[in-house]
Amino acid sequence: MSIVIIKAIKDRKSIRHYDAHGATVSDEQIKELLEAAMLAPSACNSRPWKFIVVQKKDKLDKITKIHPHTQMLTTANCAIIVCADLNLQSGISEGFFPQDCGAATQNILLQATELGLGTCWCGIYPKEDKTTAFRSLFELPDNIVPFCVIAIGIPAEEKGSRGFYEENKIKWIK
Numbered sequence: 001m002s003i004v005i006i007k008a009i010k011d012r013k014s015i016r017h018y019d020a021h022g023a024t025v026s027d028e029q030i031k032e033l034l035e036a037a038m039l040a041p042s043a044c045n046s047r048p049w050k051f052i053v054v055q056k057k058d059k060l061d062k063i064t065k066i067h068p069h070t071q072m073l074t075t076a077n078c079a080i081i082v083c084a085d086l087n088l089q090s091g092i093s094e095g096f097f098p099q100d101c102g103a104a105t106q107n108i109l110l111q112a113t114e115l116g117l118g119t120c121w122c123g124i125y126p127k128e129d130k131t132t133a134f135r136s137l138f139e140l141p142d143n144i145v146p147f148c149v150i151a152i153g154i155p156a157e158e159k160g161s162r163g164f165y166e167e168n169k170i171k172w173i174k
């Protein structure tokens with residue numbers, strides 16, 4: 001198990017070109033991704049996430065109009081919008097939703113890599129203009145914060161592992 005996870009961590013890369021005409025991402029695969037997301041740690045186990053699965057081509061195209069850095073969605077098979085539900089946070093867990101949703105997002109990316117799917121994490125929160133635009137496009141109530149949109153598809157590009165180990169970012173205290 002751990003060997004598989006390490007391989008997914010090393011193999012994961014942002015994929016921005018997908019096969020738009022061949023195999024598609026199945027609902028079963030999407031459920032696997034969401035199960036991985038929901039296994040993420042969260043403050044006080046608040047699990048403040050909600051997910052919107054977008055498979056409608058027309059809606060994917062609309063996202064590219066409100067978020068300029070999501071053009072990969074034109075060939076993606078689907079997208080998952082990871083949202084935070086502020087009503088699910090209270091007390092000590094309040095305010096931790098970016099970490100909680102970030103952990104859930106990374107789990108989706110790693111599970112997708114394991115399934116041979118390509119993904120690209122596109123940020124929404126905390127950019128106010130993007131948050132407002134997604135709220136409006138998906139008619140979200142005030143308690144739902146769109147955190148990021150993940151493009152998902154069958155990879156049509158290959159990317160090698162780069163490796164980013166930077167010793168100068170580490171302070172050792174022995």
Ligand SMILES: Cc1cc2nc3c(=O)[nH]c(=O)nc-3n(C[C@H](O)[C@H](O)[C@H](O)COP(=O)(O)O)c2cc1C
Pocket residue numbers: 012013014015016069070120121122123
């Ligand atoms: C918070 C966040 C926001 C991002 N937003 C975008 C985006 O809007 N569009 C995009 O193409 N990639 C986006 N990315 C992907 C990064 O560009 C990518 O992770 C980074 O260049 C490293 O490349 P890699 O994912 O292939 O390792 C985002 C990544 C993160 C973590």
